[in-house]
Amino acid sequence: MVFVPSLSENQLKIYSVFLNLRKEKPIEKITVVELCKIADVNRSTFYRSFYDIYDLEEKIEDYCAGAVTQFFCTLDFSSVVKCIESGSFEKSIFNFDDPIALDAFSTFRYSHELFQKVFSSLVRNAPFLKDKSHKNSDLLEPEFGFVLTGALLSGRSSLYNGEENTSEIMSIAFSAFKAFYDKVVNDEDFDPLPVSASENCSVESKKERLNVKKTKKSLKKAFLELTRKKLNSKIGVSELCEKAEISNSTFYLHYNSIEDYKDSLGEETIENFYEIAKNVYSHMGEEKLKIKELVSYIEKSKEVFNAFNRMKGTDDIYKYPQAFADSFFELIEKDYCSKFDSKTAFSFVCNCAWGVLFEPFDDSDLPSSFVFRLAYFVFIHLFELKDKPKDEIKTK
Numbered sequence: 006m007v008f009v010p011s012l013s014e015n016q017l018k019i020y021s022v023f024l025n026l027r028k029e030k031p032i033e034k035i036t037v038v039e040l041c042k043i044a045d046v047n048r049s050t051f052y053r054s055f056y057d058i059y060d061l062e063e064k065i066e067d068y069c070a071g072a073v074t075q076f077f078c079t080l081d082f083s084s085v086v087k088c089i090e091s092g093s094f095e096k097s098i099f100n101f102d103d104p105i106a107l108d109a110f111s112t113f114r115y116s117h118e119l120f121q122k123v124f125s126s127l128v129r130n131a132p133f134l135k136d137k138s139h140k141n142s143d144l145l146e147p148e149f150g151f152v153l154t155g156a157l158l159s160g161r162s163s164l165y166n167g168e169e170n171t172s173e174i175m176s177i178a179f180s181a182f183k184a185f186y187d188k189v190v191n192d193e194d195f196d197p198l199p200v201s202a203s204e205n206c207s208v209e210s211k212k213e214r215l216n217v218k219k220t221k222k223s224l225k226k227a228f229l230e231l232t233r234k235k236l237n238s239k240i241g242v243s244e245l246c247e248k249a250e251i252s253n254s255t256f257y258l259h260y261n262s263i264e265d266y267k268d269s270l271g272e273e274t275i276e277n278f279y280e281i282a283k284n285v286y287s288h289m290g291e292e293k294l295k296i297k298e299l300v301s302y303i304e305k306s307k308e309v310f311n312a313f314n315r316m317k318g319t320d321d322i323y324k325y326p327q328a329f330a331d332s333f334f335e336l337i338e339k340d341y342c343s344k345f346d347s348k349t350a351f352s353f354v355c356n357c358a359w360g361v362l363f364e365p366f367d368d369s370d371l372p373s374s375f376v377f378r379l380a381y382f383v384f385i386h387l388f389e390l391k392d393k394p395k396d397e398i399k400t401k
Contacts, residue, residue: 008074008075008078008126008130009068009075010071012105015046015050015054017105018044019041019044019046019051019061020061021044021105021108022043023065024105024112026039026040027062027113032058032059035058037051037052037057065105066109066116066122069105069106069122069123070119070126071126072103072105073123074127076101077130078131080098082132086183099172099175099176100172110160111164115161117364120158121367123157124366125366127153128150131149133149139189139190140192144195145186145189147379148186148379150369151357151361151380152181152357152383153366154356154360154366155181155354155357155358156175157366158356158364159352159353159356162327162352173349174349174353177345178353180386180387181353181387185382200293200294200296200377200381201294201295220249220251220255223250223251224266225270225309226249227245228240228245228312229312230248232312232315232316233312239316240263241263242257242262245266267316271310271313271325272328274306274325275328278303278306278329279332279333281302282299282333283333286337294381296374296377299373300373300374300377303373304373306362306363310325327352329359330351330355333355334348337351340391341391342388342389342391345387351384353383354384354387357380358376358377358379358380362376
C-alpha cells in the first residue's frame with residue numbers, strides 16, 4: 006500500500022515556500038500570487054494541484070500523515086523488539102527524515118487537525134491491530150491509542166522546546182506498547198494494582214476568603230457557559246461579569262484581563278490536580294489505591310480545558326501538561342528511575358493520559374479510571390524503585 010504520493014519538483018517548491026510563509030503569518034494572509042512568485046512557478050501550475058491556499062495546507066497535512074504511516078508500517082518490528090529487550094536503542098531504527106513532513110510538524114505543531122490525521126492513519130493501518138485471535142485483542146486499540154497519543158504530544162513538546170529526542174520518545178513508546186501487547190498475547194490482565202474508584206483520599210481544600218471563593222465560582226460557571234455558546238469567539242470582561250453577576254471593578258480586583266483570568270484558571274486547575282495526584286501518589290504502596298477524588302477532579306478539569314480548546318488564541322494551553330509533568334517529576338524522581346531518560350519517560354506518561362482525557366485525537370471517551378490504570382501500567386513498566394527502604398517511599 007502506497008501512503009506517500011510522489012511530489013513533482015514544482016509541488017516540492019510550493020510546499021517548501023508555503024511552510025516558510027506559514028511560519029511568518031496566518032494562512033489568511035498568504036496569497037497564491039505571493040506564493041507562486043517566491044516559488045517561481047506559474048499560477049496555472051498551482052491550480053493544477055490545489056484548489057486554493059487552504060486546500061494546499063490540507064494536502065500537506067495529508068502528506069505528513071502518509072509519510073509517518075509509511076515509515077511506521079515499514080519498520081522492521083523484530084529489530085525494534087530486539088532493541089527494546091536488549092536495552093540498546095539504535096537511533097538509525099527510528100530515523101524519520103522526510104524533510105517536508107518534519108518542516109510541517111515544526112510549523113503546525115499546535116494543529117490538532119494534523120495530529121488527528123496522523124493518529125487516525127496509524128491506528129487504521131497498524132499491522133498488529135489486525136490480529137483478533139487473542140482473547141483480549143479488543144484492548145489493543147485503546148492501548149495503542151493511549152501510547153500513540155503520548156508519543157505525538159511528546160514529539161510536539163520536543164519541537165516546541167527545540168529538543169531532538171525523537172528516537173528516545175519512540176523507544177519509550179514502543180517499549181510501553183510492547184508491554185501491553187505481551188499481556189494481550191499471553192491473555193493476561195494488564196491491571197497492575199487493585200484500584201478503588203469508590204473511596205477517597207482526603208484532600209485539603211485551598212484556604213480562601215468566602216467572598217473570593219464565591220467570585221471565582223461565579224466567574225468559572227459563567228466562563229464555561231459562554232464558551233459553550235460562543236464557539237471560537239472571544240469573551241469580553243463586561244460580558245463575563247454580566248453573566249457572572251459581578252461588577253467589572255470586582256473582576257479587576259483579581260485579574261488584569263480575560264487572558265489573565267484564563268491563565269489563572271488554568272494554573273489553578275493544574276495546581277489542584279497536582280495536589281490530588283500527589284495525595285494519590287503518597288498512597289501507592291497500599292493494597293488498594295483510592296482514586297475517587299482524582300477521577301472526579303479529572304472530569305471537572307475536562308470542562309476547563311475543553312473551554313480553552315473552543316476559544317481563539319489558546320496555544321498557551323499546551324504549557325499546562327508540561328507544567329504538571331515538571332512539578333510531579335520533582336516528586337517521583339526521589340523514589341523512581343527509568344532505563345530511559347527519566348524526565349522524558351515521565352513526560353511521556355503524562356502526555357498519554359493528558360491527551361486521551363483532554364485532547365483526544367479520536368472520538369473514544371475512555372473512563373477516567375480506565376485511563377488512570379493505563380497510565381499506572383505504563384509508569385510501572387518504565388520506572389522502578391530506587392534502592393531505598395520501603396518506609397521512605399511515601400511522600401512526606
